[in-house]
Amino acid sequence: MCGYLGAIDFSQSISSRLEALKAGLSAIRHRGPDGTKEHIGENFYLGQNRLSIIDLSSLADQPMISSDGKVAIVFNGEIYNYSELKGKLPDIRFKTSSDTEVILEGFMRHGVDFFKQLRGIFTIAIVDNRGKQKVILLRDPSGIKPLYICGKGGFSIFGSEIKALLPALKGMLSTNENVLKCYLNLGYCPEPNTIYKEIEAVRPGKLIELTSDERAVRSLIEYDFEFVNTLKFNENKNRTRELLKNAVKRNLVADVEVAVALSGGIDSSLIYAFAHESESTIKGLTVSFSDKEHDESETAQLYANSVGEFFRGLKRTHPLISIHST
Secondary structure, eight states, rough: OOOOEHHHHHSOSSSGHHHHHOOOHTTTTTGTOEEEEEEEESSSEEEEOOOOSSSSSSGGGGSEEOTTTSSEEEEEEETTTTTHHHHTTTTTOOOSHHHHHHHHHHHHHHGGGGGGOOOEEEEEEEEOOOOSSSEEEEEOOOOOOOOOEETTTTEEESSSSHHHGGGGTTOOOBHHHHEEEEEHHHSSSSSSSOTTTTTTOTTTTTTEESSSOOEEEEEEOOOOOOOOOOOOOOHHHHHHHHHHHHHHHHHTTOSSSEEOOOSSSHHHHHHHHHHHOTTOOEEEEEEEEESSSTHHHHHHHHHHHHHHHHHHOOOOOEEEEEEEEE
């Protein structure tokens, strides 16, 4: 999951805000229990709480700094095709096996256009001190990973959760009453709005570039769907199966144990089945309830038991971790 906080002040030193920024990063410590690291410059701050999934070594910690010391990156998410992209950078001697370093090195050589090749769920924040100083922010085109920003004069702050921004914005925020009404009615704040007028969510697929002169926003990554389908039913069925299998398989890449959330529904059952086809020892995780009307643990166990028989002809019970909630 990870969580980061960043800030830049184009008009003065960041030193007077450091205590508040450190408090903000601490407020989202739950997002990354495996380590906290900061990178502080004269007028900028980057900090991250890391949840280690790919390359568990300290070399893969963030913020990650380029070899020339001029570019720093924090990143939340996972890039599914990072190994493929790494192969497109043959001249680089990588120090880690992380997807973060692939993003950094790809940006160093190809600029923001490299990001168009990323396949995954992510938000990226980069401070680039080569030439004219700038900050680059990017959110994945589905908006899976969160990213919030607030700009006041020459000062901008951004992070994975609103609560991380609050200590540095004390006394500067006002409630957006229209959004509050939406929240009370819908149970959430429609993006890019937030409960505060001054804080907004970065839109999915958008790239924001901050410099001392301007804040430029443009669409960088957009999905292109083909709605004309000339395939026959069985061809569609086989194609859908192949796409699901590949999508689930690429999500299993990790240097830690992976489990699949399994309920009694069709979607999670399909994910569990294809995950088990790729990794026969994968575990399922379900939540059981005392209220039988909402408890799907028995159905989840039936699915878990049937997976081995369906794919491998194995008649045995498969492990299902059940967490009980009252």
